[in-house]
Amino acid sequence: MSPKPGLRPFKWERELTFREVFTSVLREVYPPGSKSLVLAGPEDGLDSKRISITVILGHPGLLNQYMLLTRNKAGEMDDRLANIEKAFEDIKSDIEKKMERAQQSTQDYIAQSQADFLAKVAEMLTGNDPKKGKRLVIDPSALQKTEGPPDKTHLVASSSIEKQQSPQFGSSSFQKFDIQNNPGEYTVANEASKVETEMYKRLEDLDHRLEEKFKAAEGPDARELSLVPNLVLPMKFKMPEFEKFDGTSSPAVHLTMFCRRMTGHVDNDELLIHCFQDSLKGSAARWYNQLTRDKIRSWKDLAKAFIEQYKHITDIEPDRITLQNMEMKPNESFRQYVQRWRDVAAQMNPTMETQTQAFNHLLPLDFDNVSTLPDSYAWSTTTLPSDDPCHCTINDRKASLPVIDIGEPSVYDLVRHACEKWGAFQVINHGVPTSLFHKTEFQTRRLFALPTEQKLLVARPPSGVIGYGTARISPFYPKLMWTEGFGIMGSPMELARKIWPQDHAKFCEVMEQWQAEMKTLCDKIVRIMLGSLGLTHENDMKWFEPKNGSDQTQCVFQLNSYPVCPDPDRAMGLAPHTDTSLITLLNQCNINGLQVYQEGAGWVTVESVEGALVVNVGDFMQIVSNGKFKSVLHRAVVNNTCHRVSTAFFLGPPSDAEVSPLRKLIDSAHPPLYQPVTGDGYVQIKYKVFNKALESIRF
Ligand SMILES: O=C(O)CCC(=O)C(=O)O
Numbered sequence: 001m002s003p004k005p006g007l008r009p010f011k012w013e014r015e016l017t018f019r020e021v022f023t024s025v026l027r028e029v030y031p032p033g034s035k036s037l038v039l040a041g042p043e044d045g046l047d048s049k050r051i052s053i054t055v056i057l058g059h060p061g062l063l064n065q066y067m068l069l070t071r072n073k074a075g076e077m078d079d080r081l082a083n084i085e086k087a088f089e090d091i092k093s094d095i096e097k098k099m100e101r102a103q104q105s106t107q108d109y110i111a112q113s114q115a116d117f118l119a120k121v122a123e124m125l126t127g128n129d130p131k132k133g134k135r136l137v138i139d140p141s142a143l144q145k146t147e148g149p150p151d152k153t154h155l156v157a158s159s160s161i162e163k164q165q166s167p168q169f170g171s172s173s174f175q176k177f178d179i180q181n182n183p184g185e186y187t188v189a190n191e192a193s194k195v196e197t198e199m200y201k202r203l204e205d206l207d208h209r210l211e212e213k214f215k216a217a218e219g220p221d222a223r224e225l226s227l228v229p230n231l232v233l234p235m236k237f238k239m240p241e242f243e244k245f246d247g248t249s250s251p252a253v254h255l256t257m258f259c260r261r262m263t264g265h266v267d268n269d270e271l272l273i274h275c276f277q278d279s280l281k282g283s284a285a286r287w288y289n290q291l292t293r294d295k296i297r298s299w300k301d302l303a304k305a306f307i308e309q310y311k312h313i314t315d316i317e318p319d320r321i322t323l324q325n326m327e328m329k330p331n332e333s334f335r336q337y338v339q340r341w342r343d344v345a346a347q348m349n350p351t352m353e354t355q356t357q358a359f360n361h362l363l364p365l366d367f368d369n370v371s372t373l374p375d376s377y378a379w380s381t382t383t384l385p386s387d388d389p390c391h392c393t394i395n396d397r398k399a400s401l402p403v404i405d406i407g408e409p410s411v412y413d414l415v416r417h418a419c420e421k422w423g424a425f426q427v428i429n430h431g432v433p434t435s436l437f438h439k440t441e442f443q444t445r446r447l448f449a450l451p452t453e454q455k456l457l458v459a460r461p462p463s464g465v466i467g468y469g470t471a472r473i474s475p476f477y478p479k480l481m482w483t484e485g486f487g488i489m490g491s492p493m494e495l496a497r498k499i500w501p502q503d504h505a506k507f508c509e510v511m512e513q514w515q516a517e518m519k520t521l522c523d524k525i526v527r528i529m530l531g532s533l534g535l536t537h538e539n540d541m542k543w544f545e546p547k548n549g550s551d552q553t554q555c556v557f558q559l560n561s562y563p564v565c566p567d568p569d570r571a572m573g574l575a576p577h578t579d580t581s582l583i584t585l586l587n588q589c590n591i592n593g594l595q596v597y598q599e600g601a602g603w604v605t606v607e608s609v610e611g612a613l614v615v616n617v618g619d620f621m622q623i624v625s626n627g628k629f630k631s632v633l634h635r636a637v638v639n640n641t642c643h644r645v646s647t648a649f650f651l652g653p654p655s656d657a658e659v660s661p662l663r664k665l666i667d668s669a670h671p672p673l674y675q676p677v678t679g680d681g682y683v684q685i686k687y688k689v690f691n692k693a694l695e696s697i698r699f
């Protein structure tokens with residue numbers, strides 16, 4: 001409201017208590033000695049909501065038109081204020097007492113309700129008929145004082161200024177008065193009664209809600225909900241920990257894993273049905289919950305319904321190649337990667353490869369903690385394909401792999417002969433320092449002597465080459481191999497730093513030196529091999545020469561470890577394979593284990609010669625030589641006396657180089673035997689068909 005016309009308004013706005021309204025206005029704004037003042041009523045701008053007061057200093061000529069308050073009048077007001085204050089204090093303390101009582105009643109009631117509720121739940125759980133359980137009881141004495149309509153106390157003030165509103169329920173504003181914009185009279189309600197009424201209402205609500213809850217709990221009979229109401233849990237039965245199925249992996253794999261966990265109870269249909277829900281989560285758990293007894297009468301029914309429900313997932317299961325190609329993401333920890341890999345593997349058809357088997361092909365055994373040969377490592381003749389030469393047990397001791405002195409004048413003939421007959425030979429007098437042999441072996445042993453956990457810090461991904469892991473050929477055989485390996489390409493710095501954060505320099509230095517020596521020696525040997533066929537690097541294998549100063553050949557350096565084996569006759573170090581290289585330089589580190597296969601002779605042990613290196617003809621050399629040189633089939637066996645290590649350096653063509661039989665070796669009598677392939681293309685073929693790769697590109 002606007003002030004009276006003609007008055008000069010003076011506004012003073014601040015939050016006020018009831019007391020302040022009087023004391024401040026009368027004593028401060030109009031101090032003793034003031035002649036007169038005009039105190040505006042609500043109609044003159046008293047804004048009760050904001051507890052503000054507009055005091056209007058009137059023009060002296062107009063003063064008499066308004067109510068005149070003198071100091072005496074102010075004294076009267078003081079007295080009345082004191083009375084009102086006292087009344088207020090009384091009301092307040094009354095309210096507080098009643099509030100306390102009401103609060104106590106509520107607490108008692110809630111405690112009582114909770115006790116009743118728990119009793120009901122206990123009854124339900126123990127199988128007693130919940131309907132006969134205790135009813136929810138409200139202690140009437142606790143609420144006695146709150147019954148009946150709330151009474152009201154009216155305080156009537158003689159001045160419109162004294163109007164006040166009752167404090168808000170639940171607010172902490174008992175000290176504060178609102179001045180209601182309601183002329184005439186003001187009322188202070190009996191707040192205690194209001195509080196109690198409110199409480200009572202809330203308690204009723206609560207009672208109602210609890211009753212509803214009980215009804216819901218009692219509602220459908222627990223027996224109705226169970227698929228197996230008559231289930232009796234076997235004595236001492238403990239629910240196994242299941243891997244939870246969430247509707248996104250293969251249902252068949254899940255069923256298999258579930259049944260494995262339930263070993264010993266697979267004939268107990270009711271138990272299987274009951275436990276199966278524990279192996280589900282999310283939408284799959286919801287699917288289980290809507291099953292009814294008329295549909296699920298046996299475990300078979302449930303398994304069938306489950307497969308039917310999730311069969312679409314089986315249709316899209318990934319194949320093994322998908323798995324092999326799953327790379328570790330840059331920001332992924334190894335454990336996360338393993339989990340992701342397992343998840344994908346779990347979607348594979350179990351007949352193709354079970355999850356566990358699949359992962360075994362990636363992570364080597366913790367050899368230190370195994371004293372007997374696990375079944376998955378036990379090889380027999382039936383483990384190998386029937387057309388595999390491993391079936392042949394002949395070992396002609398008289399035949400042995402040629403040892404060739406590289407400085408000999410007849411080296412070309414010797415090499416040519418060895419490559420044609422054996423696909424391999426041993427080379428001596430090669431110029432690689434003996435001390436480097438020792439250092440390399442030392443660092444190799446140092447690496448493999450580390451605890452498995454530490455080696456797993458640099459685990460090799462399934463389709464990867466570098467890092468620690470099983471033999472890369474492992475997925476092609478049904479049994480696992482007694483070996484662990486570490487792949488390097490170029491500098492091993494990144495991996496070595498993860499293994500030995502402070503102490504990797506020597507390892508890196510030695511491994512790099514060895515690779516450099518091996519590369520030089522490979523070049524020399526390839527020249528001799530090609531030369532023995534009347535060819536040269538420069539003219540016949542242009543891709544072999546460095547382009548723009550950079551060497552494009554692909555070199556992989558593999559460290560192998562074959563720990564002492566408790567049952568070497570039934571174990572396999574490295575199963576038969578040919579190398580995916582032009583040539584391989586192998587250091588047996590003075591312990592026998594390598595065997596090469598020779599037509600008519602069978603598996604021949606390559607006797608370790610101090611300081612010698614084994615040269616294997618690889619698949620690429622067989623292609624470029626148009627089959628003249630044989631890529632040697634070889635394997636590694638294990639022993640029960642000493643921990644064998646070996647190092648293999650594989651020299652390959654640049655990944656984009658076209659590899660095909662060299663032209664000079666082709667004429668009408670010698671047509672090309674192999675289709676051209678790129679370096680990478682052939683590696684992919686090998687990943688798919690393994691030992692049949694050469695055959696698969698044959699014309
Ligand atoms: O350790 C051995 O003797 C054989 C190693 C081997 O053949 C390979 O790493 O490819």
Ligand SMILES: [Fe+2]
Nearest residue numbers: 577578579634
């Ligand atoms: Fe090999």
